[in-house]
Amino acid sequence: MKRRNFIKGAGLGLAASTTLAAPAIAQSMPEVRWRLTSSFPKSLDTLFGASEVMAKRVAALTDNKFQIRVFAAGEIVPGLQVLDACQAGTVECGHTASYYYFGKDPTFAFMTAVPFGLNTRQINAWLYHGGGQELLQKDLYDEFGVQHFGAGNTGAQMGGWFRKEIKTPEDLNGLKMRIGGFAGNVMSRLGLVPQQIAAGDIYPALEKGTVDAAEWVGPYDDEKLGFHKVAKFYYYPGWWEGSAMLSALVNKKAWDALPPQYQSAFEAACLEGQTWMISKYDAVNSAALKRLLAGGTQLRAFPREVLQACHKAAMDLYADTASRNPRFKKVLDHYMAFQAEQLSWFRLSEYTFDNFMLATSSGARRRT
């Protein structure tokens, strides 16, 4: 083996010129302590857990010199104020879903999920190699004084929990539903009354009948939140979140003050967050789904007619929003063009492979 591990600086020049050399070495690895505020409660060990995984990686990459302390929703600021806290410098960084801030500008929704948008693979392609990160950083996040990083994904979410079956688009009319992000604006075009409710408050709202239906993420999280105890029908797909990417936000001044090595550590940790979260959800959702079904939950697919009505409402909302908001229009055009390209490729090998595997395993299941 031709490995050469040799120590530089120490035994060589340092002892001879301590006052010059020592600060140079020490400054390259200063102690930095940051606080991260999460949008999620500790009980959600995947959404919340990702920020712990990222903080652990940053510490390991810097010999514990760069420490990020993770706080759950509400410990520093409420879960839906992570952007504000990062912007104001209350904390150096946060972990959140960008679409929580669609009230400030609906353009934020693209970075998490828009109805009938990109799936998990596709949004990563857009973010890292399709210009998505650069576009939204420059046109949106810079204005809010934060640096953006993709940092986790839930995959395609379930369509949520309903007390009554949804057989036609008219069944959505008048329904009060907890639904996240921009999707509520689509649903309201079909007469649904969307409610923004934080994770921990959804169950009591559903139990008391304050809402008739609620969606969160998927089997693993939804089981933790207990929705199956108060609603029977579990719908799919969550067409408003064909994937939902989480975001790490960093106050710009804090980011610029970091040594390049620590910037690299933070960036690498966020990339790990991406793979860690989606692979964990994929690994644990199946068993949770089985438990839910064993407990009496009934699966229902949204009828095609309902999906089509929702799709039309979404496209109409996009057109209306774009006509009033040039930033939204610019990002929408970019996103939609990219999506069309992605679908033209995914429909070949990816889709036909998955389709064959599902059909074959379904056959195997029926035979047993």
Added chain:
Amino acid sequence: MKRRNFIKGAGLGLAASTTLAAPAIAQSMPEVRWRLTSSFPKSLDTLFGASEVMAKRVAALTDNKFQIRVFAAGEIVPGLQVLDACQAGTVECGHTASYYYFGKDPTFAFMTAVPFGLNTRQINAWLYHGGGQELLQKDLYDEFGVQHFGAGNTGAQMGGWFRKEIKTPEDLNGLKMRIGGFAGNVMSRLGLVPQQIAAGDIYPALEKGTVDAAEWVGPYDDEKLGFHKVAKFYYYPGWWEGSAMLSALVNKKAWDALPPQYQSAFEAACLEGQTWMISKYDAVNSAALKRLLAGGTQLRAFPREVLQACHKAAMDLYADTASRNPRFKKVLDHYMAFQAEQLSWFRLSEYTFDNFMLATSSGARRRT
């Protein structure tokens, strides 16, 4: 903002006790230089490029103290001898596809791709949260003296280039085809004559008629290799590579000698390699496909009857191999049980969402 960047050691205790403190600081960041041997030629900027991205990240994470020099296939050892070179310590590490070594033990195939196996999301779930990494490290890679890391994925590959159409399973009989990994053993059960040919030699073999058909990866790579110039029909899906994960291998002694901080840097870089490669392929395949189609390439889906015959041959091969190889059987059972769980979950939201999006965009395309 409550950020506190304070410098530790330097101005405080170091000047007072140079001979003790200086080596302690310096040793935590020693200079380490490794060589990485890749299985791929430089021209394949995604497969080869991933190892450059990883090396760059490792350097950035260690203030350039840990440098990995990347060598293309053939510069140190041939592309199919990366495992051997890492095991022998000729190099510290390599970037390869584990299934190239299925001749040593077919169990290696699980870490890259087996016919009708896990897709990209699913193999990550298996690797990181399903016990796959631990199982194969302990039962396989340890014996070969290397530490394994997932480090990139191509996604579902195309089924390759054929001069004549494949309409029935009988059309595979007697066909000479360049096909990678374990899949050749499945194909030979249908009378196909599989050939192992390195990337750069496939085009001349196809041109001269040494082979009748050839597969590599997908539109972006295949276009670079020029197959469309000598074969007309481009088939999908590549059922033998529903995803193909790349592997970073590290000589065990070199790994154990690394400081924990550098181990963390290498691990984080491999995780980045995963996201970087698949998102790059997803971003660039679509445009390459368009160019190929504009140049006269004709897309063909493998007929269902062909897929079913190949599926049966694969399941028979697995059963036969498992009956002779207890290690293969152990991993096969683990992998197949995990796959069944994955499919039971993916068939809900992921599949129905993708299905709706593809159907809707197909309709939109037809209308224009």
